[in-house]
Amino acid sequence: MTSVPRALPAPQVYAVSRPKPTRRWMVRMFFVYAILTAGAFLTVVPFVFTLSSSFKTAAEIRQVPPTFFPQNLTLDNYTTVLTDPDLPLATFYRNSAVVALANVFTNLFTSSLFGYIFAKFNFPGKRPLFIFLLAQLMIPFQVTMIPGYLILVKLGLLNNLLGLIIPSAINPFGIFLMRQFMKSVPDEILDAARVDGASEWRIYLQIVLPQIGPALATLGVLTFMFNWNAYLWPLIVLTEQNIRTLPIILTWYTNAHTNQIHLSMAAAVLVMMPVLAVFILMQRWIVQGIALSGLKN
Amino acid sequence: MAILADAFGGRDSSQKFFLFTSVSPMVIYMAIFSLLPVIWAFLLAFFDYSAQRTGAGPLGLGGNNPFVGLGNFENMIGGQSLEADLFRTSLNNTIAFAALVLPLNLLLTIPLAVLIEATNKRVKPIFRLIFFLPVVTSSVGVAIMWGFIYHPQNGLLNGFILSLDSILPSLGIPAPSRQIWLGNTRLVNGGVPLALICAVIAYLWQDFGYNTIIFIAALQGIPETFKEAARVDGASPLQVFRYVTLPLLRPTILLTSVLTVISAFQVFDLIQVLTPGGGQQAQTRVLTIDIYENAFRYQRMGWAAAVSAALFILVLLITLVQFRLLRSDWEY
Numbered sequence: 001m002t003s004v005p006r007a008l009p010a011p012q013v014y015a016v017s018r019p020k021p022t023r024r025w026m027v028r029m030f031f032v033y034a035i036l037t038a039g040a041f042l043t044v045v046p047f048v049f050t051l052s053s054s055f056k057t058a059a060e061i062r063q064v065p066p067t068f069f070p071q072n073l074t075l076d077n078y079t080t081v082l083t084d085p086d087l088p089l090a091t092f093y094r095n096s097a098v099v100a101l102a103n104v105f106t107n108l109f110t111s112s113l114f115g116y117i118f119a120k121f122n123f124p125g126k127r128p129l130f131i132f133l134l135a136q137l138m139i140p141f142q143v144t145m146i147p148g149y150l151i152l153v154k155l156g157l158l159n160n161l162l163g164l165i166i167p168s169a170i171n172p173f174g175i176f177l178m179r180q181f182m183k184s185v186p187d188e189i190l191d192a193a194r195v196d197g198a199s200e201w202r203i204y205l206q207i208v209l210p211q212i213g214p215a216l217a218t219l220g221v222l223t224f225m226f227n228w229n230a231y232l233w234p235l236i237v238l239t240e241q242n243i244r245t246l247p248i249i250l251t252w253y254t255n256a257h258t259n260q261i262h263l264s265m266a267a268a269v270l271v272m273m274p275v276l277a278v279f280i281l282m283q284r285w286i287v288q289g290i291a292l293s294g295l296k297n
Numbered sequence: 298m299a300i301l302a303d304a305f306g307g308r309d310s311s312q313k314f315f316l317f318t319s320v321s322p323m324v325i326y327m328a329i330f331s332l333l334p335v336i337w338a339f340l341l342a343f344f345d346y347s348a349q350r351t352g353a354g355p356l357g358l359g360g361n362n363p364f365v366g367l368g369n370f371e372n373m374i375g376g377q378s379l380e381a382d383l384f385r386t387s388l389n390n391t392i393a394f395a396a397l398v399l400p401l402n403l404l405l406t407i408p409l410a411v412l413i414e415a416t417n418k419r420v421k422p423i424f425r426l427i428f429f430l431p432v433v434t435s436s437v438g439v440a441i442m443w444g445f446i447y448h449p450q451n452g453l454l455n456g457f458i459l460s461l462d463s464i465l466p467s468l469g470i471p472a473p474s475r476q477i478w479l480g481n482t483r484l485v486n487g488g489v490p491l492a493l494i495c496a497v498i499a500y501l502w503q504d505f506g507y508n509t510i511i512f513i514a515a516l517q518g519i520p521e522t523f524k525e526a527a528r529v530d531g532a533s534p535l536q537v538f539r540y541v542t543l544p545l546l547r548p549t550i551l552l553t554s555v556l557t558v559i560s561a562f563q564v565f566d567l568i569q570v571l572t573p574g575g576g577q578q579a580q581t582r583v584l585t586i587d588i589y590e591n592a593f594r595y596q597r598m599g600w601a602a603a604v605s606a607a608l609f610i611l612v613l614l615i616t617l618v619q620f621r622l623l624r625s626d627w628e629y
Contacts, residue, residue, distance in 0.1 A: 117316070
């Protein structure tokens with residue numbers, strides 16, 4: 001048996017792992033693609049139906065059975081929605097953008113800072129603080145929502161966009177995500193900067209932050225989308241109409257115009273578009289971030 | 298970490314300054330916005346509290362907002378009041394919702410991830426992109442889209458069934474009948490309301506891309522050599538999936554199951570917009586809607602805090618199950 005080679009010759013393994021396009025393999029792949037295409041079709045149908053309905057006339061949308069694609073394309077729904085004096089969409093876009101961007105800014109700052117501190121420093125009380133952060137991830141939002149509202153009442157932040165920014169300034173999930181990335185920043189670089197006399201704040205701002213650009217991009221996009229789409233907390237905090245964010249306005253509009261589906265479809269498209277655009281442009285960061293956070297949770 | 302501090306002969310003043318100026322604001326902030334809400338929520342559950350009445354003390358507990366001890370919880374378990382009935386309905390609906398979502402989600406996402414992994418490297422990102430689109434869509438948008446699909450007169454679903462009416466009978470297959478999908482209280486399938494099933498389907502549509510991405514990442518972590526070995530031994534693709542891939546996915550399946558159940562317990566936006574307040578006869582009322590309605594519509598915040606404690610216990614139980622199951626983690 002000594003003459004038998006210990007390892008299989010490499011080409012043979014290669015041949016097994018990448019089957020030649022035999023007939024059987026091709027039939028199999030045909031089914032794989034057929035199933036996936038059917039799935040993709042079903043996934044896209046609600047979007048396409050919403051989009052096409054937003055171009056239909058009020059009469060066509062009430063047809064039974066409904067048409068899938070508009071018979072006479074019209075842009076009237078969009079002009080009506082965009083020029084509705086009761087619905088200053090520009091204001092609501094601004095509100096949503098202010099909240100989402102401010103949260104991106106605060107979350108990136110606090111998550112990277114505390115992720116760095118938890119990854120690279122020791123201080124008294126570090127362990128209990130970390131465990132408390134961890135425990136927060138297990139508490140459903142609905143539990144702290146009621147006292148959170150009462151605190152905002154005491155601080156006078158009801159009907160104020162700050163009420164959607166200040167309470168979410170520290171995000172345990174973001175800190176954990178950043179801590180994972182910070183561990184990969186080599187200690188040698190930090191030490192070298194210390195030897196050169198850089199202050200710790202300067203090390204964090206000028207050396208650590210540039211190292212974790214991709215992680216910041218991932219967290220930034222996730223934070224933006226989460227806040228842009230948020231519904232429950234804005235619903236509680238913002239009760240006056242002109243201060244509201246887009247998702248609340250969308251439901252309000254739909255409820256106020258129950259017989260005008262064509263208008264609410266146009267409004268829905270206008271509200272959903274920015275996030276879908278951000279996603280399609282930045283999908284690499286998002287998918288990476290989700291996979292990472294899901295696996296390391 | 299500690300190595301750094303030692304190398305410099307203890308923490309130098311710059312490090313002390315840095316830690317002091319960053320950690321102490323964090324601790325103060327968390328005391329107000331993280332710790333206080335948890336304690337307050339816990340206390341609220343033992344009071345008959347409404348924000349409209351002025352109570353006693355810094356938190357407004359006591360006085361006109363009397364202490365009721367375990368009263369709220371006793372009411373939840375055995376009370377005959379309307380809110381107790383609604384709570385129990387909500388609890389049942391929440392559990393039914395999660396119990397339907399979990400298996401359907403896994404049956405959908407695991408095979409889907411395997412199929413996507415089998416495709417060409419160039420097409421893979423396209424499928425991934427499409428399947429992930431609903432995840433990033435605002436759940437209010439999803440609810441409005443699906444509300445229109447389920448619309449009794451002008452909806453796509455009833456329109457589709459209507460078009461089947463002319464095809465299926467000629468083939469000898471009975472055509473399904475059109476429904477008032479979200480508003481018909483009489484239709485019940487195996488004890489589960491039709492409207493709740495409709496909500497489950499819309500939720501699955503929105504949510505399946507998330508687990509699919511996680512399973513794709515997990516599949517990429519399985520060494521190709523394992524599957525190769527099975528193939529060399531003559532295993533069919535189905536056998537490779539059943540005897541190699543699936544067992545190695547076990548830790549990921551456990552983890553995603555727990556996360557899926559926990560997020561299904563906390564569904565709010567979709568159901569609240571599809572069927573405001575939980576729909577006809579509270580058929581789609583879940584715990585989160587019960588909490589929201591009690592706290593912010595009827596100003597019964599003490600009762601709502603007690604209901605939220607029940608939701609917390611539900612989530613905690615699932616988390617404990619996760620820890621138990623994941624203890625038998627394996628390496629490969």
